[in-house]
Amino acid sequence: MTREVGRSPDRERLELALQIAGLGEFEWDLSRDVLIISDRLSAITGLPAGEIPAEGGAAFDRFIHPDDREALAAEQKQHLQDGDSYEGRYRMIRPDDGRVQWMRTAAKIVRDEAGQAIRVCGVIEDVSRSRREEDQRMQLMAELDHRVKNVLAAVQALAQQTAKRTTSLDAFLQTFGGRLKAMASANELLTAARWRGAAIDHLAAAELGAIAPGQTSWEGPELFLTPRAANALSLALHELATNAVKYGALSVETGHVNLRWNARPGGGFELTWTESGGPVVASPARRGFGSTLLEQVTGRELNGDTQVDYRPAGVAVRLRAGPQAMADRPEVMPEAPVARVTETVPTSRGPASLKGARVLIVEDAVLLALELETGLSEAGAEVIGPAYELEEAMALLDQPIDAAVLDANLNGHSVTPVAEVLHQRRIPFVFATGYGETGGAPGGFEAPVIRKPYDVTQVAAAVAELLGNR
Structure with a gap:
């Protein structure tokens, strides 16, 4: 100068x-x-x-x-x-x-x-740039507030409708939990695409990829749905898959489900669900919430209609959606889920037994930690913790531990230091996380992953399986 x-x-x-x-x-x-x-x-x-x-x-x-x-x-x-x-x-x-x-x-x-x-x-x-950024932050906060309230309202309505049509607490928890996971799966895909839309094939992979391997197939062009339509279709596919597993083609090893979709000439899309190779089908004696959701809610949310045909050879469903359900291809595209995430689910061998097992719980959400503590204690475990912060968890590692349940993120801090200590001591652990990592367990550890929202019985079954394999 x-x-x-x-x-x-x-x-x-x-x-x-x-x-x-x-x-x-x-x-x-x-x-x-x-x-x-x-x-x-x-x-x-x-x-x-x-x-x-x-x-x-x-x-x-x-x-x-x-x-x-x-x-x-x-x-x-x-x-x-x-x-x-x-x-x-x-x-x-x-x-x-x-x-x-x-x-x-x-x-x-x-x-x-x-x-x-x-x-x-x-x-x-x-300061125009910083002002625009501040305005964008405010808009995002308002949009987040709006979406959270919509999600809470939808969850409340889903719980009420499910409760009205189930006869036991266990049935309610199972049915409601499944529907909640379907909503969470759609939300995860939408979040990855910055809430610009979700692809039909991604929704199909998320719902069908983890059930009955080799018995499900899906095919169709790359089509994207609005957030509202994606949530509706995710719930519809979940209802169809649940019924197929309980009563239809996926209840036997010889059954198959085929899902196809195509764009409609005037806009929108048409999707067909076809079951084959399963038990002989008859029309249900009563209409449950699943039928109502398929024929009314889904049709209206997609600005189209749904037809369910209970053919003796297998259930056939045709779902048509209007152009209002479609979205442009998002700038940020998430990877297609292969099978949700590696999840450990309860088996049909009955309730898991953790009698005498000392299980560490690391979870920053108080209500979830209390639910885990209750569920694992009922399974016979001696609960260590819960630890809500990383420092608390590290301090508890000096105690005798047989297994652990780890939340991947503790108030912004990775749980990796805890996982590393457990791995070095050959203590098995399960990740219970709200993050949608499709590549396996956080940090590259070889550990089961259970995504939130989950049923505590899933966690107990996963821990029991780990202890049984030692």
Whole structure:
């Protein structure tokens, strides 16, 4: 950097700092009523550089956005009367190209011995980018709040409808838990795509990929659904799969389910679910919530209709959706799930027994930790913990432990340090996580993964299986 003649090092450092900070300086000489605009400020605001008539401040105020002008003028007047500095944020309309920018002014008021303001010196910064980012954050928070409330309302309605149509607590927990996992699966895919949409084949893989290997197949073009339609289709596929496992083609080893879909000429899509090779089918004696969901809720959410045909050779379903259900291909595409995640599920051998087993629980959500503690204790385990923080968990590792249930993330901290100690001591553990890692267990550990929301019986069964394999 070559120093200009007559320019002091301090002045050079000041100008360099202003340049780096993106600030433009000004001076308002009240005694002469002139504004002195620097070249930097001219570039930032579009105002002419040099000395211009201040017109009592009107020369600058006329470029302030009309919605901000009155408040800014009143604040400025108040500071000139009795203040020594002021700072303000406002919108400015550039005089050169008409663009609206968010600006921040910070100024110091210089007074004479009588206390009269004689000069205002300050800097102005273009904060349009940070303002846009703040607006986006606020919009995202509002959207998140809206979605959370919608999800809670949907879960509440799902629980109420399921409860009205089940005759026992065990049946309710099993049915409701399955439907909740279907919602969670769709939500995971939507989150990975930044809530821009979800592909039908991803929804099919998430729901069918983990059940009856070799007995399910799906095929169709790459089509994307809106978040609302994706949730509806995920629930529909879950209901169909559940019924097929209980009563239909997937209840026997010879059965098969084929899922196909195609785009409709006028927009939307048509999907067919065909079961074959299973028991002889008859129309159900009563209509449950699953039938209502398929024929009414799903049809309306997809702006189409659903037809269920109980053929003796197997259930056949045709679902048609309108163009309102479709979405453009998201910019960020999640990987197609192969089989949800490696999950350990309860087997048909009856309730898991953990009698005498010392099981460490590491979970930062209090209600989930209490539920795990109750469930594992009922299975006969001696619960160690629960530990809600990483430090708590590390402190409990000195105790005798036979197995552990680990939440992958503890209030923003990875549970990996705990897992590493357990791995070194050859103590088996299960991950219970809300993260949608399709590549296996967090941290690359060879451990079962159970995704939230889960049934505590899944966790007990997974722990029992680990202890049985030792």
